[in-house]
Amino acid sequence: MDSEKVEIIIDDIIADEGLISDADEIPELRDMIDSWILSPAIYAILVGHGITLEYLKILDEKALNDISSVSKWTGHKHALRRKLMIWPDSVLFHESTIRNDEEVESCSSAVPAYLKLANSVSVTTGLLEDILVRNEKGKIVCKYYKSHQYLDNVNRRALSHTVVDYYIANQLHFTLPDMAKFAKLISLRFPPEIAETYYNPRDISANKKHPSGLLYDRFHNRSKKDLGKRIRDKVADHISNVKSSALELPDKEIERLSTVKNWLRNNIAPEERIRQHWAESFLLRFRNIQQDKNSDKRTILNDWPRITDENGYLLIDTDFNHLYNTSERLETVFDCWERFAVDFIDYARISNIKDHYSIQLLDTLSESYILISQDTRDYILCTIFHAIVKPSRTSARKLPTIVQAQNDVCCIIDTYEEYREALISIRKEHESANIQLSPRIYAIGHTQSLDSFYVVTQFLEYKLPTFLRCLDVVVKLKFVLDFEFPESCELFWCFICQFFYDINSSRKSKNSQLLQLLAFLKARQK
Numbered sequence: 468m469d470s471e472k473v474e475i476i477i478d479d480i481i482a483d484e485g486l487i488s489d490a491d492e493i494p495e496l497r498d499m500i501d502s503w504i505l506s507p508a509i510y511a512i513l514v515g516h517g518i519t520l521e522y523l524k525i526l527d528e529k530a531l532n533d534i535s536s537v538s539k540w541t542g543h544k545h546a547l548r549r550k551l552m553i554w555p556d557s558v559l560f561h562e563s564t565i566r567n568d569e570e571v572e573s574c575s576s577a578v579p580a581y582l583k584l585a586n587s588v589s590v591t592t593g594l595l596e597d598i599l600v601r602n603e604k605g606k607i608v609c610k611y612y613k614s615h616q617y618l619d620n621v622n623r624r625a626l627s628h629t630v631v632d633y634y635i636a637n638q639l640h641f642t643l644p645d646m647a648k649f650a651k652l653i654s655l656r657f658p659p660e661i662a663e664t665y666y667n668p669r670d671i672s673a674n675k676k677h678p679s680g681l682l683y684d685r686f687h688n689r690s691k692k693d694l695g696k697r698i699r700d701k702v703a704d705h706i707s708n709v710k711s712s713a714l715e716l717p718d719k720e721i722e723r724l725s726t727v728k729n730w731l732r733n734n735i736a737p738e739e740r741i742r743q744h745w746a747e748s749f750l751l752r753f754r755n756i757q758q759d760k761n762s763d764k765r766t767i768l769n770d771w772p773r774i775t776d777e778n779g780y781l782l783i784d785t786d787f788n789h790l791y792n793t794s795e796r797l798e799t800v801f802d803c804w805e806r807f808a809v810d811f812i813d814y815a816r817i818s819n820i821k822d823h824y825s826i827q828l829l830d831t832l833s834e835s836y837i838l839i840s841q842d843t844r845d846y847i848l849c850t851i852f853h854a855i856v857k858p859s860r861t862s863a864r865k866l867p868t869i870v871q872a873q874n875d876v877c878c879i880i881d882t883y884e885e886y887r888e889a890l891i892s893i894r895k896e897h898e899s900a901n902i903q904l905s906p907r908i909y910a911i912g913h914t915q916s917l918d919s920f921y922v923v924t925q926f927l928e929y930k931l932p933t934f935l936r937c938l939d940v941v942v943k944l945k946f947v948l949d950f951e952f953p954e955s956c957e958l959f960w961c962f963i964c965q966f967f968y969d970i971n972s973s974r975k976s977k978n979s980q981l982l983q984l985l986a987f988l989k990a991r992q993k
Contacts, residue, residue, distance in 0.1 A: 491514055492514075493514060493519055493520065495520045496510065496513060496514070496518070496519060496520045496523065497510050499520060499523070500513075503550045505543075505546055505547065505550065506543060506546070508543060509543045509546065509547055512534060512543065513534070516533075516534040518534065523551075523557070524556045524557055524558065525558050526551065526557070526558065526559070527558050527559065528559070531544060531547070531548060531551075531559075532544070553668065555643075555644060555647040555648075555668065590645050590648040590649055590652070591652075592652055592655075592656070595630075595649065595652045595653070595656060596656075598629060598630060598633045599629065602629045602632070602633070604625045604626075604628060604629045604632075605625075605626070605629040607622070607625060608622045608625050608626045608629065612657055617657075617659065617660075618657055618660060623660075623664065623665075623681060624681060624685075626653065626657075626665075626681075627665060627681035627682050627684075627685045628685055630649055630653075630682060631682060631685040631686045634686065635686075641682070641686045643666075643668070643678060643683075646665070646666040646678070646680070646682045646683055646686075647662075647666050647668065649665065649666070649682060650662035650663070650664075650665035650666035650680065650682060653665050663680065664680060664681060665680045665681050665682045666678065666680040666681075666682050666683055667679045667680045667683075706790060706791070709750070709753060709789070709790060710753075710757070712750055713750045713751070713753040713754040713757065714754060714757070716750060716751065716754060721751065724747070724748050724750070724751040725751070727744045727747055727748045727751075728748055728751060728752075728770070728771070730744060731744050731745065731748065731771065731773055732770070732771070732772055732773075735773070735776065741773060742781075742782075742785065745773065745782050745785055745786075746785055746789070749785075749786060749789045752767075752771055752786070753786075753790070755767055755770055755771070756947075756948060756949060757949075762902070762903040763898075763903060763904070763924075763925045763926065764924070764925070764926065764948055764949075764950070765925075765926065767948065768926050768927070774927070774948075775926060775927060777929075777930070779927070779929065780922070780929045780931070780940045780943075783940065783943045783944060783947050783948075784943065786943075786947045787943040787946060787947050790946065790947065791946070791968075791970075799939075799967070800935065800938065800939055800942075800963075800967040800968070801935065801939075803966075803967055804845070804935060804967075806992075807966070807967075807988065808844065808845070808848060810987070810988050810991040810992075811848055811852075811988070812832065812848070813991075814855070814984060814987050814988070815829055815851055815855060816829070816833075818854075818855045820851065820854045820855060821854070822851075822853075822854035822869050824850075824870070824873075825850065825851040825853070825854035825869070826854075828847045828850055828851050828914070829847070829851055831847065831914075831915075832844065832847050832848075839915065840916070840917070841933075842910075842917045842920070842933055842934045842935075843914060843915060843916075843917055845933075845934045845935050846877060846879075846910065846914070846917060846934050847914075849876055849877065849934075849938070849959065850873050850876075850877070852959050852962070853869045853872040853873050853876075853956065853959060854869055855980070855984065856958050856959070856962065856978070856980040856981050856984060857869065857980065858871070858872040858955055858956065858958060859957075859958060859975060859978060861954040861955065861957075862954060867954070867955035867956075871955045872955045872956040872958075872959065873956075875905075875907060875953040875955045875956045876907065876908060876953075876956045876959055876960075877907070877908040877909070877910055877934070877937075878907070878908070878909050878910070879909075879910045879911075879912065879913070879914065879917070880909060880910070880911055881911070881912070881913070882911065883911055883919070886909055886911055886921070889909070890909070890921075890923055890928070894925055897925060898925065903925070903950070903951060904923075904924050904925040905924070905950055905951050905952055905953045906922055906923070906924050906927075906940075906941040906944045906945065906950050906952075907922070907923060907941070907953065908920065908921070908922055908934070908937045908938075908941065909921045909923060910934065917934065920932070920933065920934055920936070920937050921937075922937050922940045922941055922944070924944070924950065927944075938963060941960070942960070942963060942964055942967075942968060945960070945964075945972070946970070946972075952972075952973075957973055957975055958973075958975055958978055958980075958981055960972070960973070961973035961975050961976055961978075961981065962981055962984070962985070965985070966985060966988065
């Protein structure tokens with residue numbers, strides 16, 4: 468009991484600023500605590516534990532817990548932590564802002580792993596000067612400033628590009644504390660420039676919850692661009708390696724995988740074992756697909772009948788993930804679609820749409836946006852696409868109509884019975900003409916009320932939960948089973964592949980209408 472009483476007395480003494488001697492006073496630390504409008508007890512606690520202003524800068528979570536270990540000081544600890552997390556000179560600022568930055572960026576652009584792992588640099592006036600004199604943009608900025616004693620917007624951007632390009636070129640991660648230091652150095656080197664122009668840890672005026680400024684924005688955009696190219700190159704290399712590995716499978720491995728293949732042909736359960744064997748046999752299956760010359764995929768579907776099962780599209784997912792190494796990708800169509808929907812509607816409203824049906828659909832979207840279902844909205848977006856990016860001529864030099872392109876993406880049928888009749892009819896038509904029935908979507912119901920969704924080919928039929936999932940499955944069928952998209956709506960599928968999957972799938976990817984749309988959407992993402 469006595470020891471407990473002594474401990475409480477000691478804690479109270481530590482928190483009493485009146486007991487701090489003149490010799491122990493740290494004016495800079497007191498000014499900092501006062502400027503943060505914190506309790507004087509916090510200053511007393513810090514001084515009692517020998518914390519100076521310099522020590523405060525490197526105070527991490529463990530040290531903070533050590534000096535506030537008593538429960539009665541918990542509130543003081545949290546108050547101090549909140550201030551440290553927004554103080555650029557603090558270790559906790561570095562940790563918290565990087566974490567918050569990653570949370571904000573998680574759906575759009577992560578910094579490449581090799582940049583995160585790279586060593587940091589010592590940000591000094593000398594480094595800034597060295598960057599400026601070694602870079603042509605930097606020299607131009609300095610020359611402009613010498614003549615005018617200020618920087619205009621063009622030279623501000625050039626200055627931020629110069630600094631960021633130094634980090635990118637040296638494969639260094641431009642940390643937020645480094646940005647804060649460079650912003651301060653720039654303001655000193657080029658008065659009357661202010662640091663917040665180049666780095667603002669929390670842009671409250673713009674209601675932003677993440678950092679802003681020329682340095683931050685430039686690094687964000689460059690990192691995203693470089694990461695996208697790195698991923699595309701890596702995926703291309705991966706696909707090339709997959710093709711080589713599949714075609715060069717040793718005879719013993721083909722024999723072993725053929726045993727797995729036979730098991731898959733003769734079993735529909737258990738599901739877990741099917742997925743395990745499916746992943747294991749990917750190279751053999753990919754080899755078979757490359758060797759299958761039948762446009763209707765009859766051979767490959769007979770050899771691997773699980774694809775035709777009710778949930779066969781889940782196996783298509785697995786093969787697509789293997790083929791395109793999707794673990795490297797930042798986003799999927801499901802992550803990006805909501806942001807795209809808002810931007811595309813804006814684009815549609817400023818486009819000169821002349822197709823009457825598309826105009827009606829756009830009006831429906833504008834008048835009843837909140838009331839219509841998400842599937843209806845998504846169907847409308849994809850349908851009016853063809854009135855904005857109009858169909859181009861096919862290989863037979865025929866010019867498809869907008870209506871034909873719309874129906875070849877998704878055809879709406881009133882009832883299930885009528886859908887079955889339409890499916891039988893189109894399959895017979897393609898079989899008699901000996902041409903491939905490309906993957907397409909059928910929806911049952913009416914525009915305002917779509918009930919069921921199907922993706923079909925000559926021998927495949929998948930019932931899917933949403934219209935968006937149908938788009939996803941059609942794309943994956945193209946690249947997993949080597950189907951072709953219908954030529955009438957090739958531009959639409961080219962857009963879906965390029966914008967959402969980062970796959971350039973068509974010779975028509977340079978279509979001027981398509982490029983205008985992509986430029987608009989990418990500008991909206993910045």
